[in-house]
Amino acid sequence: MTRRPARRSGTVTVTAPAKINLSLGVGPVRSDGFHALATVYQAVGLHDRVTVRDAEEVSMTVRAAARLSLEDVPTDGSNIAVRAALLLAEHHGVERGVGIEIDKGIPVAGGMAGGSADGAATLLACDHLWGLQTPREELLELAGVLGSDVPFALVGGTAIGSGRGEVVTPLLTRGSYWWVVLESPRGLSTPAVYREFDVLHAGAELDAPEIPDELTQALRGHDVAAVGAALCNDLQPAALRLRPELLEALSSSGSDGVHGAVVSGSGPSCLFLCGSRRDAVSVAAAMTARGLGPVSCAPGPVAGARVVASTVAGVR
């Protein structure tokens, strides 16, 4: 059935958070070519902002916070935001386009699911713009079609990811955490890191991935030191092979106020868990003084994608 939503003037703005993986267990390659994953996701306070407006065709523009490079952002039909708008339109038989503006605050190709955040934000924004009220389960399914990390960008908080990462189960945890995020001037390609992982494990029989009990227990008890000690990432050795210079930054995890350090997802962003906002700010300042960076501080967990502004009549 084709639905032609009435032409609606106005805009809808959605923000979506970056994700980090507190644990990232990678298993064997599945028959669809993806790796089986068992991960603990956490949404952290770095956000992309997506604004959509009614148009005849689908188009997009992107700009970024001064510290970020846009080099790795595709601006054609392969951009995940464009794919998200087209997927939602096709799903509902909507015959309208949309102008998409993306403001990036999440590192590009940094292992923090910035593209996935844009996909999730665009799904939600178009759903509001077109007045579709897509049921949550359907939206999550469409998100999973767009990419492995996109459903979590809708859900936010702290959650377990299974399947290829797209099956998201919220995890009850207490309290919040402060992270120092050390970004890299150059991004890393996620497929390239998984390929390196395959090279490192060639000939080995990988077990089904698991989530460490110590981590879920530490999260339940809000034991920051134990969370720091339990941080783990099976992609880290592969990311370090591609970017050996990250090792030195990670080894500064012994410094004051840092409870643990890990590469974020497929990298190259690195994460340092701190005991408080104050510690995070001083760790970030020390890194900047050493010439590392860009560096930012982010709390977690934060909410998933949400509408923050709408000037579309009857929508919100």
Ligand code: C5P
């Ligand atoms: O799902 P997404 O588009 O984010 O995945 C990007 C790439 O990362 C995939 O094409 C694949 O090479 C790799 N990947 C994987 N196994 C996963 C998730 C991603 O091999 N579970």
